[in-house]
Amino acid sequence: xxxxxxxxxxxxxxxxxxxxxxxxxxxxxxxxxxxxxxxxxxxxxxxxxxxxxxxxxxxxxxxxxxxxxxxxxxxxxxxxxxxxxxxxxxxxxxxxxxxxxxxxxxxxxxxxxxxxxxxxxxxxxxxxxxxxxxxxxxxxxxxxxxxxxxxxxxxxxxxxxxxxxxxxxxxxxxxxxxxxxxxxxxxxxxxxxxxxxxxxxxxxxxxxxxxxxxxxxxxxxxxxxxxxxxxxxxxxxxxxxxxxxxxxxxxxxxxxxxxxxxxxxxxxxxxxxxxxxxxxxxxxxxxxxxxxxxxxxxxxxxxxxxxxxxxxxxxxxxxxxxxxxxxxxxxxxxxxxxxxxxxxxxxxxxxxxxxxxxxxxxxxxxxxxxxxxxxxxxxxxxxxxxxxxxxx
Ligand code: SF4
Numbered sequence: 001x002x003x004x005x006x007x008x009x010x011x012x013x014x015x016x017x018x019x020x021x022x023x024x025x026x027x028x029x030x031x032x033x034x035x036x037x038x039x040x041x042x043x044x045x046x047x048x049x050x051x052x053x054x055x056x057x058x059x060x061x062x063x064x065x066x067x068x069x070x071x072x073x074x075x076x077x078x079x080x081x082x083x084x085x086x087x088x089x090x091x092x093x094x095x096x097x098x099x100x101x102x103x104x105x106x107x108x109x110x111x112x113x114x115x116x117x118x119x120x121x122x123x124x125x126x127x128x129x130x131x132x133x134x135x136x137x138x139x140x141x142x143x144x145x146x147x148x149x150x151x152x153x154x155x156x157x158x159x160x161x162x163x164x165x166x167x168x169x170x171x172x173x174x175x176x177x178x179x180x181x182x183x184x185x186x187x188x189x190x191x192x193x194x195x196x197x198x199x200x201x202x203x204x205x206x207x208x209x210x211x212x213x214x215x216x217x218x219x220x221x222x223x224x225x226x227x228x229x230x231x232x233x234x235x236x237x238x239x240x241x242x243x244x245x246x247x248x249x250x251x252x253x254x255x256x257x258x259x260x261x262x263x264x265x266x267x268x269x270x271x272x273x274x275x276x277x278x279x280x281x282x283x284x285x286x287x288x289x290x291x292x293x294x295x296x297x298x299x300x301x302x303x304x305x306x307x308x309x310x311x312x313x314x315x316x317x318x319x320x321x322x323x324x325x326x327x328x329x330x331x332x333x334x335x336x337x338x339x340x341x342x343x344x345x346x347x348x349x350x351x352x353x354x355x356x357x358x359x360x361x362x363x364x365x366x367x368x369x370x371x372x373x374x375x376x377x378x379x380x381x382x383x384x385x386x387x388x389x390x391x392x
Pocket of ligand 1: 114115116117120122123124170171172206226
């Protein structure tokens with residue numbers, strides 16, 4: 001028996017090709033796509049304007065399925081978090097954040113993450129695998145129609161849309177899972193699917209420079225960069241990928257990206273870590289990094305989003321004090337940079353940034369390596385395994 005094709009894996013061109021294989025005209029693919037992504041249908045029999053013969057063919061060869069929900073929690077502030085089963089003992093998280101005039105969905109693109117940022121609990125779990133298109137777009141599909149169902153809002157374009165913004169800031173580095181991520185992005189923007197505007201879909205990257213360039217050519221959605229440090233030495237220790245793509249390369253890539261999205265800006269995410277990256281001097285370094293006082297055309301058009309760190313035990317890091325965060329924000333604002341401080345949401349269900357933990361079968365053995373390192377440091381001193389400067 002051949003496996004069923006999951007239609008959530010297909011973008012519009014692929015769906016047209018698939019329908020062509022079944023002897024159907026392209027307009028049938030458009031109808032089918034609307035049933036899937038605008039009505040949330042998973043039952044071919046409900047697709048009443050499709051010929052019975054096509055529905056019969058589809059029901060024996062295809063399916064429409066997002067990852068199964070393992071847990072579904074709603075926090076006191078309305079933040080809703082789903083834990084989704086992506087097979088082989090792996091789970092990823094999707095979080096809906098309701099606000100007054102919008103609803104934002106934060107989605108995952110990988111089971112775990114190989115980048116291993118020091119302040120991120122996802123990174124601490126290591127990496128298992130990339131998610132497929134159906135596992136990525138399936139998060140939006142499931143959440144939109146689940147939210148509508150729980151509020152008795154009809155599916156279809158007439159019903160009030162629940163998710164107005166999508167951020168790829170959940171588990172994983174989206175640009176290290178490029179093709180499925182871009183296919184899912186294209187479906188989000190497709191008028192025959194979710195029809196979200198380019199500026200309402202944000203991809204967050206830790207700075208995979210070549211892939212930022214590729215994204216600018218293929219689907220230049222809003223860009224957020226996990227910056228977290230104002231100089232290379234500090235960033236090397238917080239975001240290891242910086243050793244490969246240091247700050248001057250990253251800033252140049254941001255400028256190139258904006259050439260393809262000229263009215264946009266880059267959002268720099270900056271996790272506020274007590275005594276690590278939160279001094280006045282760090283703020284001044286950031287200003288120098290993004291602004292060129294002699295030639296404003298050489299500055300990076302940007303805004304800063306300061307994120308109060310959510311401590312977790314293995315990190316050994318602490319959240320900056322509120323007063324420090326305010327003072328830091330003031331320095332950036334006084335330099336003419338739009339700066340916001342992220343409200344932490346869903347604290348009571350661990351849905352705040354960097355806490356999208358899920359459960360991952362760690363192929364990269366990060367946990368084991370960390371435990372080994374802690375054991376050796378206990379035995380041989382805290383500098384074991386670190387590059388230390390020898391002062392003569
Ligand atoms: S912050 Fe993002 S890129 Fe860094 S480890 Fe966490 S999920 Fe990966």
